[in-house]
Amino acid sequence: xxxxxxxxxxxxxxxxxxxxxxxxxxxxxxxxxxxxxxxxxxxxxxxxxxxxxxxxxxxxxxxxxxxxxxxxxxxxxxxxxxxxxxxxxxxxxxxxxxxxxxxxxxxxxxxxxxxxxxxxxxxxxxxxxxxxxxxxxxxxxxxxxxxxxxxxxxxxxxxxxxxxxxxxxxxxxxxxxxxxxxxxxxxxxxxxxxxxxxxxxxxxxxxxxxxxxxxxxxxxxxxxxxxxxxxxxxxxxxxxxxxxxxxxxxxxxxxxxxxxxxxxxxxxxxxxxxxxxxxxxxxxxxxxxxxxxxxxxxxxxxxxxxxxxxxxxxxxxxxxxxxxxxxxxxxxxxxxxxxxxxxxxxxxxxxxxxxxxxxxxxxxxxxxxxxxxxxxxxxxxxxxxxxxxxxxxxxxxxxxxxxxxxxxxxxxxxxxxxxxxxxxxxxxxxxxxxxxxxxxxxxxxxxxxxxxxxxxxxxxxxxxxxxxxxxxxxxxxxxxxxxxxxxxxxxxxxxxxxxxxxxxxxxxxxxxxxxxxxxxxxxxxxxxxxxxxxxxxxxxxxxxxxxxxxxxxxxxxxxxxxxxxxxxxxxxxxxxxxxxxxxxxxxxxxxxxxxxxxxxxxxxxxxxxxxxxxxxxxxxxxxxxxxxxxxxxxxxxxxxxxxxxxxxxxxxxxxxxxxxxxxxxxxxxxxxxxxxxxxxxxxxxxxxxxxxxxxxxxxxxxxxxxxxxxxxxxxxxxxxxxxxxxxxxxxxx
Amino acid sequence: xxxxxxxxxxxxxxxxxxxxxxxxxxxxxxxxxxxxxxxxxxxxxxxxxxxxxxxxxxxxxxxxxxxxxxxxxxxxxxxxxxxxxxxxxxxxxxxxxxxxxxxxxxxxxxxxxxxxxxxxxxxxxxxxxxxxxxxxxxxxxxxxxxxxxxxxxx
Numbered sequence: 001x002x003x004x005x006x007x008x009x010x011x012x013x014x015x016x017x018x019x020x021x022x023x024x025x026x027x028x029x030x031x032x033x034x035x036x037x038x039x040x041x042x043x044x045x046x047x048x049x050x051x052x053x054x055x056x057x058x059x060x061x062x063x064x065x066x067x068x069x070x071x072x073x074x075x076x077x078x079x080x081x082x083x084x085x086x087x088x089x090x091x092x093x094x095x096x097x098x099x100x101x102x103x104x105x106x107x108x109x110x111x112x113x114x115x116x117x118x119x120x121x122x123x124x125x126x127x128x129x130x131x132x133x134x135x136x137x138x139x140x141x142x143x144x145x146x147x148x149x150x151x152x153x154x155x156x157x158x159x160x161x162x163x164x165x166x167x168x169x170x171x172x173x174x175x176x177x178x179x180x181x182x183x184x185x186x187x188x189x190x191x192x193x194x195x196x197x198x199x200x201x202x203x204x205x206x207x208x209x210x211x212x213x214x215x216x217x218x219x220x221x222x223x224x225x226x227x228x229x230x231x232x233x234x235x236x237x238x239x240x241x242x243x244x245x246x247x248x249x250x251x252x253x254x255x256x257x258x259x260x261x262x263x264x265x266x267x268x269x270x271x272x273x274x275x276x277x278x279x280x281x282x283x284x285x286x287x288x289x290x291x292x293x294x295x296x297x298x299x300x301x302x303x304x305x306x307x308x309x310x311x312x313x314x315x316x317x318x319x320x321x322x323x324x325x326x327x328x329x330x331x332x333x334x335x336x337x338x339x340x341x342x343x344x345x346x347x348x349x350x351x352x353x354x355x356x357x358x359x360x361x362x363x364x365x366x367x368x369x370x371x372x373x374x375x376x377x378x379x380x381x382x383x384x385x386x387x388x389x390x391x392x393x394x395x396x397x398x399x400x401x402x403x404x405x406x407x408x409x410x411x412x413x414x415x416x417x418x419x420x421x422x423x424x425x426x427x428x429x430x431x432x433x434x435x436x437x438x439x440x441x442x443x444x445x446x447x448x449x450x451x452x453x454x455x456x457x458x459x460x461x462x463x464x465x466x467x468x469x470x471x472x473x474x475x476x477x478x479x480x481x482x483x484x485x486x487x488x489x490x491x492x493x494x495x496x497x498x499x500x501x502x503x504x505x506x507x508x509x510x511x512x513x514x515x516x517x518x519x520x521x522x523x524x525x526x527x528x529x530x531x532x533x534x535x536x537x538x539x540x541x542x543x544x545x546x547x548x549x550x551x552x553x554x555x556x557x558x559x560x561x562x563x564x565x566x567x568x569x570x571x572x573x574x575x576x577x578x579x580x581x582x583x584x585x586x587x588x589x590x591x592x593x594x595x596x597x598x599x600x601x602x603x604x605x606x607x608x609x610x611x612x613x614x615x616x617x618x619x620x621x622x623x624x625x626x627x628x629x630x631x632x633x634x635x636x637x638x639x640x641x642x643x644x645x646x647x648x649x650x651x652x653x654x655x656x657x658x659x660x661x662x663x664x665x666x667x668x669x670x671x672x673x674x675x676x677x678x679x680x681x682x683x684x685x686x687x688x689x690x691x692x693x694x695x696x697x698x699x700x701x702x703x704x705x706x707x708x709x710x711x712x713x714x715x716x717x718x719x720x721x722x723x724x725x726x727x728x729x730x731x732x733x
Numbered sequence: 734x735x736x737x738x739x740x741x742x743x744x745x746x747x748x749x750x751x752x753x754x755x756x757x758x759x760x761x762x763x764x765x766x767x768x769x770x771x772x773x774x775x776x777x778x779x780x781x782x783x784x785x786x787x788x789x790x791x792x793x794x795x796x797x798x799x800x801x802x803x804x805x806x807x808x809x810x811x812x813x814x815x816x817x818x819x820x821x822x823x824x825x826x827x828x829x830x831x832x833x834x835x836x837x838x839x840x841x842x843x844x845x846x847x848x849x850x851x852x853x854x855x856x857x858x859x860x861x862x863x864x865x866x867x868x869x870x871x872x873x874x875x876x877x878x879x880x881x882x883x884x885x886x887x
Contacts, residue, residue, distance in 0.1 A: 077832050078831030078832030078833070078869045079831070080831070209825070209828050210828055210830065212830070212833065213824070213825045213828060213829075213830050213833075214821075214825055216830040216833030216836055217821045217824045217825055217829075217830065217833075217836060217840060218768070218808065218809065218812055218821060219766070219767070219768015219769070219807065219808035219809045219837050220768065220809075221833060222767065223770075223834060225767075225770075225771065226761075226767035228765060228767070259734065259751065260751075281758065281762045281763075282758055282761075282762060282771075283750075283751070283753075283754045283755065283758045283762075284751070286774075287751075287753070354868060355832070355834075355868055356770070356772050356778070356780060356832065356834040356835045356866065356867070356868045356869075357770070357772075357832070357834045358771065358772070403833075404832065405770070405832045405833070405834025405835075406832040406834060406868045406869060407832075408868075439774060440772065440773040440774060440775075440778075441774075637828055641828060641831065641871070641874065642831075644870075644871075644873050644874065645831055645867075645869045645870035645871045645872070645873070645874070646869075646870060647870065648867075648870025648872055649868070649869065649870045651870075671773055671774070671775050671777060672772075672773045672775065672777035672778050672866065673775060673777055676777075677866055677868055678866075678870065679863055679864070679865075679866060680858070680859055680862050680863060680865070680867075680872045680875065680876075681859050681863055683870060683872040683873065684873065685855060685873070685876070686873055686876075687873050
């Protein structure tokens with residue numbers, strides 16, 4: 001039923017177009033109606049560009065050599081979508097998987113997220129939002145190929161069947177997709193098409209290896225930073241030490257003396273200004289930057305300071321804020337006797353994303369058009385930003401999506417600051433391609449962090465040991481304030497990206513009051529893989545664990561009893577977790593402890609159990625068992641990988657040096673020395689992942705692994721030491 | 734500027750660069766071998782790991798002037814080596830990579846480990862791989878791939 005209504009929706013919103021490729025073969029593209037997406041994501045001023053001037057918009061190209069090239073409307077940066085979306089399309093198409101190639105699509109209307117209305121990787125939506133779209137595309141492509149074969153053989157499509165890129169007809173006739181492609185391109189696009197019954201899937205639901213493994217293992221895969229164009233220059237920028245500061249004076253004599261340096265100039269930034277250095281290669285550019293003598297003007301700018309911010313946040317948390325949820329009786333808490341109340345205050349630091357491939361963008365400006373190469377999670381927004389800087393219509397900006405070495409949200413920035421910087425330099429160097437590189441220092445010190453948060457929670461425990469009243473205050477900068485997304489995320493002054501995981505908790509809490517303060521701070525902030533859930537899951541799952549211990553109940557049983565009956569995914573994952581961890585959970589060696597957590601985010605339910613001991617005063621995770629309910633697991637191997645690795649990403653905020661702090665407006669850490677993400681020793685030794693069998697629509701797996709691990713580990717530590725850990729990063733145990 | 738004669742993946746290469754230029758940037762920009770990655774520039778992440786004279790080396794902090802005649806092996810050349818090929822194959826077989834950016838360095842570190850310690854324990858793996866950051870967090874599969882490669886190498 002869902003399939004059919006989604007199909008109708010797709011037909012209402014879009015139409016298919018057929019065109020011939022220059023090299024022959026069949027292109028099919030699906031154009032979405034712009035009106036349908038206008039209310040989501042971006043404001044009218046950021047409306048998508050008109051769809052002209054691009055190469056043929058296309059999803060499928062059957063090449064004469066039999067290779068089937070499928071355009072992926074997403075950035076690939078580790079999450080496996082460059083394999084999974086082609087699987088979905090190829091399955092319905094009955095394409096020979098060994099001949100399928102996934103390509104990252106450039107910026108174009110046709111590749112916009114069907115729900116968000118912009119080209120984006122966000123909200124763990126790559127599969128969730130494009131599953132139906134890619135199934136339809138595959139089925140329609142197949143139908144056209146079959147129609148062409150039936151014509152050729154003087155029969156009807158229902159007399160034909162397809163398998164591995166071949167149409168088989170009556171009397172043993174057969175033709176390959178490559179042979180039929182040209183004829184198929186002339187066939188009308190079917191208005192409706194039958195989709196496979198899940199039992200007919202040949203690829204979806206099968207453990208399928210990534211298409212990009214080998215080139216990532218032999219050094220041949222090109223990331224954005226690896227781009228090399230004839231005559232290309234490399235640029236770095238000296239950014240202000242205080243966010244938004246301006247260059248007062250610069251002495252560039254020594255910098256210009258370095259061989260290979262071509263240009264040094266003050267550059268306008270999104271906020272404040274900096275000094276750009278352009279050179280033939282990276283090393284002279286970086287050497288020259290270190291020799292600049294710059295005086296900065298930070299007049300009138302807040303000099304953010306972490307310790308002052310904690311004091312301010314803590315004070316704010318005791319004052320009334322904007323109400324996110326007022327459920328039940330707000331005064332219920334006060335009627336609960338003091339001994340049955342818990343007051344818990346939590347601190348979460350600024351967190352950098354630090355993708356392993358440093359941020360970079362290459363731009364060439366030719367006066368009336370431009371070309372951009374970027375590993376972008378936000379092609380539509382970044383393309384328009386470059387166009388604005390260069391004074392061009394967006395359709396005059398060809399935007400190539402480059403493979404990216406991680407991102408975690410850092411490549412989806414509403415102000416497109418990296419792309420604007422690159423475009424500003426390219427404008428000055430008209431005709432010359434310029435690659436702007438953010439060094440690791442630029443990245444660690446450059447802002448756009450997961451915001452600092454302070455949570456103050458008062459829980460009143462009922463006679464049954466379950467929470468009877470819960471008052472929850474969160475203080476933190478709004479991620480979306482001052483962006484076009486604010487209307488999408490913020491109601492009554494509450495940015496829902498901060499309250500997700502608390503105000504919409506799946507636990508039954510009769511009297512639940514959640515409110516917020518969004519202070520303004522001179523530090524740019526951004527969504528960090530799993531966004532609000534990074535901190536909300538930690539607070540909820542450590543407190544719930546504390547309540548379970550007070551009630552002397554098993555942590556899994558307690559959660560199952562407290563969850564709403566309709567929280568089906570969490571119930572199923574806890575049930576599966578209980579079974580999957582039965583062998584080890586209650587038979588741990590001396591000095592080890594069990595930690596449990598569960599959390600639903602982006603529609604995916606996750607439950608996690610860890611075996612933890614303390615080694616060298618740090619948590620040592622011997623094992624993690626994870627249960628997942630993500631609806632249909634399109635590629636179970638990829639789901640398993642995302643969860644195995646994603647839990648380590650979630651360990652970031654437990655690292656002793658995992659946060660970023662500010663003093664006098666300046667970031668105190670510089671690189672992977674003062675700030676360290678998890679290394680191999682910090683990760684679980686093994687992670688076994690168990691997927692709940694499901695026929696429900698697929699939900700995301702990019703972000704949901706992150707929230708569960710840090711509360712689970714800390715819950716285990718609490719069992720070992722008797723202490724509760726509420727201040728992150730976890731500096732000492 | 735000075736001219737250096739380098740032995741890279743068994744081939745003689747000549748470059749004329751500033752003596753302070755790290756080997757990483759000579760490989761990436763002068764020799765156009767971009768498989769070796771820039772991650773931090775301070776030898777704290779291992780993305781730039783190559784073998785110099787058979788030793789796993791952070792190429793981002795080794796000036797080209799310090800290399801001398803020691804042979805350099807990079808991710809582009811490691812597949813010519815039996816251990817190197819086994820490690821690359823194990824990585825593909827175990828579906829280790831995610832974003833993949835750190836994996837050149839991880840593979841180079843793993844090959845160096847297996848050349849010295851053909852049957853590594855978890856402890857050996859943690860020690861040898863301990864300085865290579867994978868931000869995606871593929872560490873459990875890296876462990877498995879190293880053990881699987883070790884089992885393949887005769």
